[in-house]
Amino acid sequence: MRRAGAADAAAMRVVCLRTGAAGGDATALHADPDLRGEVWAVPYLHAPGAVARVVEDDDGVAGYCVAVPDTAAFEEWLEASWWPRLRERRPPPDATPADRALHRLADDPPRTAPELLADHPAHLHVDLLPRLQGQGWGRRLLASVVDELAAAGVAGLHLGVHPENARAVAFYERLGFTTLRPDTGGGPVLGLRLRPDHPGGAPAPGTENPES
């Protein structure tokens, strides 16, 4: 496991695509294989203050965890510096519904509700290819990113989960996340409070959670 850099973008796009269908392979859903990663993973290699880790084995990068400490500031940065690039990349004639949904998101990105950000201003994404799943890498990646956020004084983080990704919900709950907003169709929003005053930064995910 190491910090991610710009050279990891291509591998991160692949991981994002192959885990993009509620945790499963989304390759068949897209005509543009890069678009999903350009929306959900690669921006975190460029955004100010972002934290990004990858895990790699002999076959290359097979997973990442990316986060930003301040989601509202990140959304401003996306609007100014990232979405304009994607808006120039119009859907090709063979674009699939999933491609078009990502283009719509870049054209008209939703903003995260301020009440969610008050106690949980950060957010993250973690994705591993199947060959590294179930071996503790998700926990390690997340702990490393959470420690860095906590050391920077971040109060808490949130994340959204696809409504059909029960496995990810179980993983996050095991690591101490609680439900901030129940699933009303688009999937639940989970959260973790961090305690920067805690010796060593945040509580180890899964061992202690102030909200549980």
Ligand SMILES: CC(C)(COP(=O)(O)OP(=O)(O)OC[C@H]1O[C@@H](n2cnc3c(N)ncnc32)[C@H](O)[C@@H]1OP(=O)(O)O)[C@@H](O)C(=O)NCCC(=O)NCCS
């Ligand atoms: C979800 C994901 C990140 C979890 O990472 P992982 O490396 O497979 O999980 P870990 O091996 O680190 O598991 C950490 C803990 O969660 C628990 N856990 C993981 N999956 C679980 C499940 N389905 N049910 C119950 N517990 C589970 C493990 O038992 C482990 O607990 P322990 O350390 O106390 O034994 C990974 O499987 C993945 O990338 N899946 C595909 C993409 C995805 O769904 N990403 C999340 C999008 S919101």
